[in-house]
Amino acid sequence: HGCTPSESWIGDLQVADYIEAGNHLFLQECYLWQRWGNWEATLGMQDFCAHFCFADAANLYFNSSFGISSALSCNHQLSFFPLFTWGANLRWQPSSSFRLQAALFDTPIDWEDNPYNLKWRFQKEKGANMVVEGEYSTKVGTIVKTALIAQTSDWTVSIQASAEQPVLETERHSLRLFGMGAVHLS
Numbered sequence: 001h002g003c004t005p006s007e008s009w010i011g012d013l014q015v016a017d018y019i020e021a022g023n024h025l026f027l028q029e030c031y032l033w034q035r036w037g038n039w040e041a042t043l044g045m046q047d048f049c050a051h052f053c054f055a056d057a058a059n060l061y062f063n064s065s066f067g068i069s070s071a072l073s074c075n076h077q078l079s080f081f082p083l084f085t086w087g088a089n090l091r092w093q094p095s096s097s098f099r100l101q102a103a104l105f106d107t108p109i110d111w112e113d114n115p116y117n118l119k120w121r122f123q124k125e126k127g128a129n130m131v132v133e134g135e136y137s138t139k140v141g142t143i144v145k146t147a148l149i150a151q152t153s154d155w156t157v158s159i160q161a162s163a164e165q166p167v168l169e170t171e172r173h174s175l176r177l178f179g180m181g182a183v184h185l186s
Helices: 007-008 056-061
Strands: 030-036 038-048 086-093 098-106 127-136 143-151 156-169 174-184
Touching: 030 098
Parallel strands: none
Antiparallel strands: 030 038, 038 086, 086 098, 098 127, 127 143, 143 156, 156 174
């Protein structure tokens, strides 16, 4: 309890992860996950960023400057920390080098209307977020992802792409280069 580090001391300087949710007691995630061969399904309250639009190499900075792109977070009301929402996603991985996934996520409800994050319903007036993402891995370890995100309330559309390449890998350490970019189309 008390002031949060980013608000009180750090500001926008990216020297620490700024994962701060305020002084709230709430349900964060609760979902079912099932796998059938090369298909997977996830249904329930979940984090958009845990499944879409992330680079493995950026996980240390996940909710910081290398987390969700500002082109997405400023133009779409997505399910990411601290307000996760109801979502349903389906993933198909026909080979070790290719994966395709699609999902529908509810729009988060504000803290004032949902203080414990227990309201799980799609709100027609706020719309939902649809996303489709493809991932391709090469034999040399390069991972390329492209995602298309659309908000159903006003049909705004964004595209995000990322790529990462292992440079050095040992049993205990790895060095990877990565890049991410996004554009808001409408």
